[in-house]
Amino acid sequence: MRQLRLSVLVLSLVGALGVFTGQSVPAQEATPAGEVPPLLIESLGSAPSPDAPGMLLVLLRATLAPGAGLPAHVHPGQLVIFVESGTAGYAIVDDAGQSGRGRIGTPTATEVITPGSEVLLGPGEWIIEEPGIVHTARNGGDEPLVLLISGLVAADEPFVQLVETGTASPTS
Numbered sequence: 001m002r003q004l005r006l007s008v009l010v011l012s013l014v015g016a017l018g019v020f021t022g023q024s025v026p027a028q029e030a031t032p033a034g035e036v037p038p039l040l041i042e043s044l045g046s047a048p049s050p051d052a053p054g055m056l057l058v059l060l061r062a063t064l065a066p067g068a069g070l071p072a073h074v075h076p077g078q079l080v081i082f083v084e085s086g087t088a089g090y091a092i093v094d095d096a097g098q099s100g101r102g103r104i105g106t107p108t109a110t111e112v113i114t115p116g117s118e119v120l121l122g123p124g125e126w127i128i129e130e131p132g133i134v135h136t137a138r139n140g141g142d143e144p145l146v147l148l149i150s151g152l153v154a155a156d157e158p159f160v161q162l163v164e165t166g167t168a169s170p171t172s
Contacts, residue, residue, distance in 0.1 A: 077153030
């Protein structure tokens with residue numbers, strides 16, 4: 001059963017790659033050396049949580065090419081998202097909820113991110129994102145954006161769920 005949940009998570013991530021890039025990625029095709037795909041999600045580790053039945057503890061690395069963005073979506077659990085390099089544009093696009101923002105050296109989020117405008121995050125900054133927060137993200141710079149993502153997520157739900165919105169994503 002645990003193997004099935006892990007397989008569902010991996011398949012969800014691969015499916016998200018196709019959804020976010022707007023194209024399928026055949027197994028035989030490789031990205032040419034030195035070229036960054038629009039979105040690359042790597043699983044660095046995951047395990048069922050013995051303290052939270054039905055939940056997976058995950059650690060991912062996401063790399064977004066310059067100009068790449070993710071449409072409005074939600075995740076099935078709480079995440080900590082750390083900017084390793086590059087510039088992340090992050091916006092909450094519904095009126096419900098908020099996220100917290102912190103920096104290396106701060107043990108808790110020290111700023112509140114509210115709906116309605118985009119914030120830019122640089123290397124060493126991180127956010128806490130509660131489950132169900134409808135948001136967008138994009139690479140806001142000229143170099144690849146690398147994010148480390150850790151979270152406790154529902155094992156039986158896709159990691160990324162796209163959401164229809166009636167408005168364009170906010171920008172700063």
